[in-house]
Amino acid sequence: KNRNSVAYAGQKPWLLNATVEENITFGSPFNKQRYKAVTDACSLQPDIDLLPFGDQTEIGERGINLSGGQRQRICVARALYQNTNVVFLDDPFSALDIHLSDHLMQEGIMKFLRDDKRTVVLVTHKLQYLPHADWIIAMKEGFILRDGTLKDIQNNDTELYEHWKTLMNRQDQELEKDTDADQATMERKTLRRAMYSREAKAALEDEGEEEEEEEDEEEEMAMAMRQRTKMPWRTCWRYLTSGGFFFLFLMIFSKLLKHSVIVAIDYWLVKWTSENRNISRDSNELNSTDQNRTYYVVGFSILSASGILLCLITSLTVEWMGLTAARNLHSNLLNKIILAPIRFFDTTPLGLILNRFSADTNIIDQHIPPTMESLSRSTLLCLSAIGVISYVNYYFLIALIPLGVAFHLIQKYFRVTSKELQELDDNTQLPLLCHFSETAEGLTTIRAFRHESRFKQRMLELTDTNNLAYLFLSAANRWLEVRTVRRDSQIVALTATKESKVSLL
Structure with a gap:
């Protein structure tokens, strides 16, 4: 491990718009055994089984497809998976229930991180975990109230220790009261997750449904192409009336x-x-x-x-x-x-x-x-x-017909291509903005993991992709300009030739 390497899981979960696996590995090499141990320690495997594509499912920006507890556990799993020397966990139990918190503490922190011989800095309000701490720092309103081992605080500050003991007994009573109901709820959730997982896999393996989905996609694509070739008159009228x-x-x-x-x-x-x-x-x-x-x-x-x-x-x-x-x-x-x-x-x-x-x-x-x-x-x-x-010269109407047909074909061909390129420009700009917003939101985590260069490189790649799409759009506009100018030059040449013949006669 690098002596200066740090892993961090914030109190507010921050996730990438990527797969579950990419959020957990976070740029580190994939190790199947370590990955499995981390997901088990964070109780993520039942949730992964619930997803339609497992850990390859895109969870969306800020984890919009997941609950708050699932997002929190993925962030903790990311910190556990990194091969760092120090792990900072800022209130990782805030979005978890009692049993998930206890499982994460026992399997994730007390077992996985201790076996990995890593230093853990844990910020929490769960006082029942104080006996497991090697060193305790009690803070109040931004100032250190007391520090030391639990035995030191018991000997030096009896009032504070008794207050903590009362709170710990209260939390233990709540834990015992909710044990049976929570365990039954967890079992029902696990069973429901497994059933949903099997149904999702069966739906994906059904060839008939896949064919129907392909037909629907083809119909949607055809409708989208028809919409691209039509002029959005309602939208134009909405803009003009605005x-x-x-x-x-x-x-x-x-x-x-x-x-x-x-x-x-x-x-x-x-x-x-x-x-x-x-x-x-x-x-x-x-x-x-x-x-x-x-x-x-x-x-x-x-x-x-x-x-x-x-x-x-x-x-x-x-x-x-x-x-x-x-x-x-x-x-x-x-x-x-x-x-x-x-x-x-x-x-x-x-x-x-x-x-x-x-x-x-x-x-x-x-x-x-x-x-x-x-x-x-x-x-x-x-x-x-x-x-x-x-x-002046009504014979011009005869020549206007082929010219009108030629210009109509040019603009019709250009409009379809131009709208496709405009959509490509918009589609490449959206990932750029999404990456910028999620980078700004997770800047603390990125700096803690020291991944600034990786996100900067990704930003440059997305910028180049968007600029390339804009370049193609500009080239298409120049294509139209060249064709129209050529037709204009042909009209002027024909008119000048006709007038010169008339003047000679």
């Missing part, structure tokens, strides 16, 4: 008006240039050139000023609407979390809650408003351009 109906109406109206002004500016410039071309051909109308120029300059200035003002109004409306929606959605989420029952926090991983308040809230705050503004601007520009071009 910003307020007034801002929604103002945004739609200002955008329509802004793009109408943009089209009007283009029309005004075309009319202005056509008028100048006609004037240059007719020498008799040169006297009216100054009047026409003033007319068109004033009109163009008014339209440009109106466009600038509407652009400002539109941008402010979108940002204010996004801010209002983000504030309302965050307030609703916070109220739901605060008013949630305690069972919700016991069964929900903390990383999932942090992901909602960090990554998802960041998307609502910073990504959705500019994306919505860009989408609406591009859509209106595209529709206005199609309308103007079709008005």
Whole structure:
């Protein structure tokens, strides 16, 4: 053993989001004989038999699938399993009943640790275990009240010893009173655990049920794929209405008006240039050139000023609407979390809650408003351009059909892939947040075992995995950009070729 090695089990159980075996071994090499001795000493074998996959069952973050006593015993088993020189046990009997406490004391501390020749520092309120201590330190309100062996305290502080003796007799009477009932309860629990264990194993070995489960999984996967290919219109409407109906109406109206002004500016410039071309051909109308120029300059200035003002109004409306929606959605989420029952926090991983308040809230705050503004601007520009071009040359509608089919196929292919990559990014981010939260929560235990480097390395691995998923998502976005720009270039090339042929004719 390392002279400076320490094992620690805190009063508040701390477990990893891993299997039972990984929580007990905690990075140490697996020794079957030692593992079996530890689980027997901590009375964990009946509980392990109850789990569907034994000690390979994932117990969830903070041991949400286990009771308080089971979590406590797994933490104690982790301290016992480590091959350390000193073991610190901070009130390990707090979540255990009388019989489990006595079994842990006799088999775990008095037998296993003593045979292993390890120093044990035990913090407890169970005074019936004082005769087993080599040295006693009595504390009160953070100060040492008395220290020494039990015989020393009996000789030097009779009042304290008599007080302890009274409490020990009371605890012994409670132990004798509950012995028969507790033993019967333990036997029923053990029998029920064995029955549940056999039923779980039989269910796992039943091939018919496995086939049904596979069919259900395939149906769920198919439904999930259908949901990914569909647009979540209800969610979009919920976001838009969260910003307020007034801002929604103002945004739609200002955008329509802004793009109408943009089209009007283009029309005004075309009319202005056509008028100048006609004037240059007719020498008799040169006297009216100054009047026409003033007319068109004033009109163009008014339209440009109106466009600038509407652009400002539109941008402010979108940002204010996004801010209002983000504030309302965050307030609703916070109220739901605060008013949630305690069972919700016991069964929900903390990383999932942090992901909602960090990554998802960041998307609502910073990504959705500019994306919505860009989408609406591009859509209106595209529709206005199609309308103007079709008005000038209706043959463009014939070429619009294959172009529309091509863009539809590109976006359909991209949307499925993009949603998969976005889900992959979210799924790799959740373990990162979970690992960070459980590391921060169990920092005392990690430092006591001196496993800081192992958890740091795991954090870096999860960060690299999440960055890799984000890299693939960015690459998919660049893929879409390249394809759309290529189609745009083809449209421009075809238009320029047609116009050059017309001009030559």
